[in-house]
Amino acid sequence: MEKLIEKLAIERNRLFVGRSAELDMIHQWIGSLNAPTQVLFVSGIGGIGKTSFMMRALDIAMLANVRTMWIDGRMCTETPTGFMEALFDHMKTIEELPSQRETSLHNLIHEISKGRTLLCIDNYDAILKIDGWLREVFLPRLPSTGVLMLFVSRQNLSESWQHDLAWRNRVSHIELPPLNRQEVTQYGFRTGIKKSVDIERLHTESQGLPLALALTSEKLTLVGQEAWPISLRICAELLREVVSPDLQEVLDLLCILPQATLKQIRRLARSPLNASRLLQLSRISFVRPTAYGFALHDVARHYLMEDFMRRDLERVRSLRKHIVYELVRELQSSDDIERSKHISMLITTCRDAFQLDAVAVFAHDPKQMQMEPFHQQDLPYLKRILQEQASYAVSINTDLVVLQELAEQFPDCIRVFRSKDGTPLAFVAGFYLYDKTTKFHEKHFPEVLEKAYPHEIDTMRTQTIEQANTFYHLLAAASENDPEYRFQQLIGIILADSLLVRSAGVRLVMINTYEGITAILVRLGYKMRPLAGLPDGHPFQYASVRELDWQTSDFGAQILELFECEPRDDKKPSxxxxxxxxxxxxxxxxxxxxxxxxxxxxxxxxxxxxxxxxxxxxxxxxxxxxxxxxxxxxxxxxxxxxxxxxxxxxxxxxxxxxxxxxxxxxxxxxxxxxxxxx
Known part of the structure; x- marks a missing residue:
């Protein structure tokens, strides 16, 4: 019997056009028995077909009997351990590895080295905090031949990769362009659009954007070839029109959930999702496969969620509460690896419930939350922003020195939010506490970590980055004078970058005297305690230790409380x-x-x-x-x-x-x- 995964691959390949030169790189690597281990970056704007390209590469590799691995950067903790656990979780699911296998770097390298492997990371920009570790520790441990790493990201190849001479001959970068007229024609024929006048109009108005092409062909299939004019502008109305009525409920679920497994959809949807409807769902152009199930294309999700909230806010709130109950239930019964995944999904699902001075902390538009890697030319702007907020600093002179040395020694730990013209407006800097970073911190802030963690400081001073489980928020600042973004919005972007998916599964720590975000931190479940034991006159004498341990806190209870879901009365029957x-x-x-x-x-x-x-x-x-x-x-x-x-x-x-x-x-x-x- 033909498997569903095979039918989906056939359907994907039928509608995949273009990208010949880019796919030739995949074919050439597979065709060479002793192909060197390489890294291939694939980037491009939303709707350009990055995930479709990755899926095509996976299909090509599977047909050639090359082992394939695939994880979503948004669904793993942004730590070396989280990355390794996500890969082991994938291998456990696909290849039935023992569930109790130790998730060490040595074992992971051993598993990958068993045969020729294509390893894909979708949404690579979600794990940029470990970009340096991947480049300097993980990848060099791989065999010199037989592994192709495919990184899919909106953002282009970072400066660190470009300037790393050791990787120069092993790294390639593809920035996907729009489809040309010939490719649009080919796509039109495959979807039943054959008139030259229609093809010409399709190419001109869609500008070769694959998502717009797919939506238009689906609309024409529904209403007939004579239905022009059809708006090629991506909008909620067009997105919903191409989905049959019996799948609208699933669409609503995927508006709120960042991604959903088949099991979650079946539990949450009132109408049963049989094999026929599942296949129908998978054929929708803006429903993309993920490592764990299904998700909406980011662009489509933004438009649909915006429309959903405007059209029926009460339904959004009711459905979200329904989903939250399900996710909390899954969280409470999950193991350590799944726990990080469920926490990430809960934070994403609930992000608009967090507010700072009546301003939503997490923007609905994912493009508004994108912090980017630090570039050396950002440094003067970041220093200026830091000086603007000198009144909030324990010591502005120390902070400026720390920022300068971070840019020199740990540039990957700085992330920047920029305006449309590229000017830095906010930044955040932090690192996992291990031997090198603990030494850096103690140099600039003596005794602080020792007094905050007297029983753990010896471990922090000696452990490797793979063993680290504490992320320390070191510096952050936002411009107060930008006409486009309010200060609270920029602070929200900083918080979103630190808390949304990236840090789930680790302990988050910040030690400072700034009270401006205390309310939102308490809402998130942070515990506060004074930093005791420092001598009189120490700059941090009156600082507070703010800590949130995702691993030990009852995060599910916190989320239910946030949505004012009453806990069960102990007097009621058990x-x-x-x-x-x-x-x-x-x-x-x-x-x-x-x-x-x-x-x-x-x-x-x-x-x-x-x-x-x-x-x-x-x-x-x-x-x-x-x-x-x-x-x-x-x-x-x-x-x-x-x-x-x-x-x-x-x-x-x-x-x-x-x-x-x-x-x-x-x-x-x-x-x-x-x-x-x-």
Missing amino acids: PTNISDKSMISALPLVKDLNRLTQTELAHILGLTGTDLQHAIDQLLWGDPVYPLDQRMQLVLRQLSEAAHLTAEDAADRLHVSRATYFRIRRDALSAMKELLLR
């Missing part, structure tokens, strides 16, 4: 007191008030027969409420109306296997229990 047997016994009695009142379930819940009847009717016949879905609801109805059925007969009526029936029944009773208590 779920452990409601047995499956008590619910199964009550379901067939839903029409008999007297007998329903006498059931164990009514007694535990303290409900009258009428109240319990109403509650069960809602579960059986009302719209499914999370965590109940339609399949679970069918099982509950069957338990209520046909309690006499054997498990085999019940499974047959639902067209599932006996094992699947018991799994759905278990989930249905669990959901019923939770909703009755809620």
